[in-house]
Amino acid sequence: MNKKTLITSLLTCSLLTVGILQSGYKPWEEGMFPLSEIHKLDLKKAGLKINQNEIYNPNGISLVDALVNVGGCTGSFISNEGLIITNHHCAFSAVQQASTPEHDYLTNGFVAKQREQEIEAKGLTCRITDSYEDVSDRILGAVAQITDPSSRLKLINDAMKNIAKEAEQKDPSIQAEVSEMFIGKTYVLFRYKTIQDVRLVYVPNRQIGEYGGETDNWVWPRHTGDFSFMRAYVAPDGSPAKYSKKNVPYTPKKFLKVNPNGTNEEDFVFILGYPGRTFRHRPAQFIEYQQQFVLPYVSDLYDFQNTTMENAGKKDKATEIKLATRIKRNANVMKNYRGKLQGLQGIDLISKKKAEDADLASFINGNVDIKAKYGNLMSDIDNLYKLINGDAKRDLWLTQIYNSTSLLSVSRNINVFKAALNAQPEAQKEAFFSQNLPKLKQFLSGAYESYDIDADRKIFKRMLTDASSFPSNQQVNAVNKISSKAASSESVIEAYIDNTFGLTKLKDSSYVFGTLLKSPKALNAYNDGLLKFETEIAQQINELKPEKDRREGILNKLMGDYVNVKEKFLKKDFIPDANSTLRLTYGYVRGYWPADANYMRPYTTIKGILEKGSLGNPEFDYPAQIKALWQAKDFGSFEKKDLKDVPVAFLYNMDTTGGNSGSPIMNAYGELIGVNFDRAYGATINDYAWNESYSRSIGVDIRYVLWVASKIDKADFLLKEMGVKI
Known part of the structure; x- marks a missing residue:
């Protein structure tokens, strides 16, 4: 970045921050907000351009209906024919199981140009959040008079199982699970729909999907095309069914619109996903x-x-x-x-x-x-x-x-x-x-x-x-x-x-x-x-x-008390720690200063792939087509004009952790502009603490996804299915 660009970037950031503060909006609020907490946010002041209930609407269809939990990661539907986008590393185990020395999809990638060529993703299912209900009173009421720690914990666990079982008996089409939101304090019943037949559609070459390997893992700048495409299938009558050639593509309630124009620095962005576990409310x-x-x-x-x-x-x-x-x-x-x-x-x-x-x-x-x-x-x-x-x-x-x-x-x-x-x-x-x-x-x-x-x-x-x-x-x-x-x-x-x-x-x-x-x-x-x-x-x-x-029983009671008294002390309600339930986080596309005199710009480009490739590290090897296309400046409509290149990955100050892998990154209009896959090294402690100064997450830019799919792997049929004009 030249001096003029850097000054302009910092000035823009400063003016934006001042404008936000003057408007009365408090920026950079840490938190992976459960669905129950979204109504407390003012995302319009933060930069959201659509109605907030378009994100989550308990009485209608909304963006959360496009979200899936796939193999412990997050994914999202991007077509009305069950097409899912997630991370390359989220599909890794299924690709490994489908691979043989003769058909090494793990190394060479895989493209199914016809539906019948799609491969069963063994071990993967899709779980969709159908609804939720706070059942804290029922759980804690069952142990109100119990003082023995082991008995108390057993009764809590039994109550959680019984409530879930009761929900499944009322509606056999769902799977129910009671999640502990605050240990020993709050409990929520989640109802899920599970799709059992998931298939691999498109997985890029490993030199793209795992570019940089462990050398670059948890590191910025990053140039990894960490994406893959799957498809969800159901029985002809629409019910969940195990893998069968008779099954048909699933029609989701909602799918995300893909915006091939991506983002610019300081754009408002948000993520919906299934973050694993955080431990911020612990002593x-x-x-x-x-x-x-x-x-x-x-x-x-x-x-x-x-x-x-x-x-x-x-x-x-x-x-x-x-x-x-x-x-x-x-x-x-x-x-x-x-x-x-x-x-x-x-x-x-x-x-x-x-x-x-x-x-x-x-x-x-x-x-x-x-x-x-x-x-x-x-x-x-x-x-x-x-x-x-x-x-x-x-x-x-x-x-x-x-x-x-x-x-x-x-x-x-x-x-x-x-x-x-x-x-x-x-x-x-x-x-x-x-x-x-x-x-x-x-x-x-x-x-x-x-x-x-x-x-x-x-x-x-x-x-x-x-x-x-x-x-x-x-x-x-x-x-x-x-x-x-x-x-x-x-x-x-x-x-x-x-x-x-x-x-x-x-x-x-x-x-x-x-x-x-x-x-x-x-x-x-x-x-x-x-x-x-x-x-x-x-x-x-x-x-x-x-x-x-x-x-465990003692800990359960003590941590519930710890959060209760701390909320009284600080005079505020906490956002519950992540626990693999559906959450929202929001922020801005933004670089940061990890150390003195080291400013990290929020975008990387194909040029960076070529630069790393000259270092002699085999983890930075890349397909020869990338260099040929870059030298010819064959970027198609996926070029970011101010970079004069295709953006590969980008940074944002959203609050993420494990389980957010594959989460859709959406712009102010709720359109897909990237896929979350990692954090910067300093943000690995997000599980215990979050701070805007060092917590940065990393996503693959949708422009790079589309460029690779179209130019490298000739998967234009997928762009057409997503409604992206080439």
């Missing part, structure tokens, strides 16, 4: 637990796992494809967690939280009535977290062990199935076996599809070695039996793994499906070291559960 002790235990342990473990799996993938292409999704997921979490660690330390959030909690304690102690009700709140929170911290290493290990070792996950599901089978009366065992076997096989198939024995052995050894070094009060019993047999626990662990993996037949999926699961008799006749080890792990988890439930 200092929670942040300390994250910083001291969760973030470093998980990021280091995933780093080791990925190195192990990447080395295993060098054996052959089939193994590389099998492990690709696990590696990608791990890498994303690993870099996110390390960004959180850096961010937490950078803004010293623990000290800030401690200061806030000290002020809260003073407020409690300074008011006789509040002290009578909440006088022990802060000390009770502190005492609880001392217990939680005292078991942190073992708890985290037990949380990760099944995800780490595929064969142990297989063992757990076989053991659970076997126990449930043997709990049946003798006369009903055969029927139970036949009815429940397909579900077990489905899960085991998924585990084997991302399994490699060499990687499993090395990761299992790492897990056992870690556990063998835990302090005496955090021993893992199954590991202790192995490692305490000799002075050198490492050699004993190595010998145990050699013996156990050598003898187990669970490593052979054909044996498991063809012999072990052939009959109840065959299942009960088989046992081995891994099944026994898993039984001991499960037994210890069950032994620890009563105390864990007790602590």
Whole structure:
């Protein structure tokens, strides 16, 4: 950016800010607003050009009806024939499962020019929010007289399940779920429609969809074409149905209009989506637990796992494809967690939280009535977290062990199935076996599809070695039996793994499906070291559960009280933390200053792809067509005139987190102008804290999506379906 442009940009920003403040509008309000809170906002003052009830209208059709939750991400309908746009990384696992060494869609991309060429997106479904209802009074009323923490929590969970079950009985066409909006305080019943048949329509080349790889992940400037297209299908009568050639494209209540003109700097924008989880209304002790235990342990473990799996993938292409999704997921979490660690330390959030909690304690102690009700709140929170911290290493290990070792996950599901089978009366065992076997096989198939024995052995050894070094009060019993047999626990662990993996037949999926699961008799006749080890792990988890439930029950009550008294202290209502329910966030297309003398412009261009491509990093390799088209200035109608290029990605100051991947970015008229896919590195701590100065999210510009689809992959049929003129 030249000096004149920079000054103009900053002046525009300053004038806009002054204008907003003079109008009485408070900008940059943090929050992922639930549907129930949207009516409290004045989005017109913020810059919205349509009527606010066009975003959410409980009595009619609105933009929220175009939103879907797809595979833990967000997507949106963009045609009346069920066409969905989301992120490339959201479709990644389905593309991996559809790929083979002969048809490597993961690397080469995929375009279905005819409906019959669309591929089943295995493992993905679409969930659409149908309606919601506050049921806090019903939930909390059921526990009003209960003081025992474990009993209270159990009754809350039972009430949540019963209310959801009751809603499904009233309307069998929906799936119901009660979500805890504020822990221990507010609960909302959500009714969802689920589409079971989702198909891949268009996924760009991996050098586009994953451009920059882990080098650029959580980093700005960004040049990743992180988009993909899917289609939702239903039975001919419009009802949800599993994949079938007889199914027809779903007709949504609403679909988004695609605006190929994109945005300009300082344009008002908003997002609807399904953000995962945030933890902003938690005390200092929670942040300390994250910083001291969760973030470093998980990021280091995933780093080791990925190195192990990447080395295993060098054996052959089939193994590389099998492990690709696990590696990608791990890498994303690993870099996110390390960004959180850096961010937490950078803004010293623990000290800030401690200061806030000290002020809260003073407020409690300074008011006789509040002290009578909440006088022990802060000390009770502190005492609880001392217990939680005292078991942190073992708890985290037990949380990760099944995800780490595929064969142990297989063992757990076989053991659970076997126990449930043997709990049946003798006369009903055969029927139970036949009815429940397909579900077990489905899960085991998924585990084997991302399994490699060499990687499993090395990761299992790492897990056992870690556990063998835990302090005496955090021993893992199954590991202790192995490692305490000799002075050198490492050699004993190595010998145990050699013996156990050598003898187990669970490593052979054909044996498991063809012999072990052939009959109840065959299942009960088989046992081995891994099944026994898993039984001991499960037994210890069950032994620890009563105390864990007790602590969860205490935490549930304490956090409800913590939010209640903090709202009184600050004299304001909080926006509930994200919990994978539908939310709105809004803001502006805007750059930022991550460090002194480092201004980050809000747009990147194709030119940047070529510049990074000259650095020699294979993660910056790109299809040769991109360079040829750029040199010819063949931008079509997707050029941003002031950049004299096609914009690839852009920044905005909206409040997003995990689960917002794939969320539609909309302009002031509710038109699609981009797809959210990431945050800048400093914004990885959005889960714990948000600030306009450093919280920036990243989206792929719709102009780049359309340019790639039209110019690179010749998918003009999709532009036509979206109503975009070429």
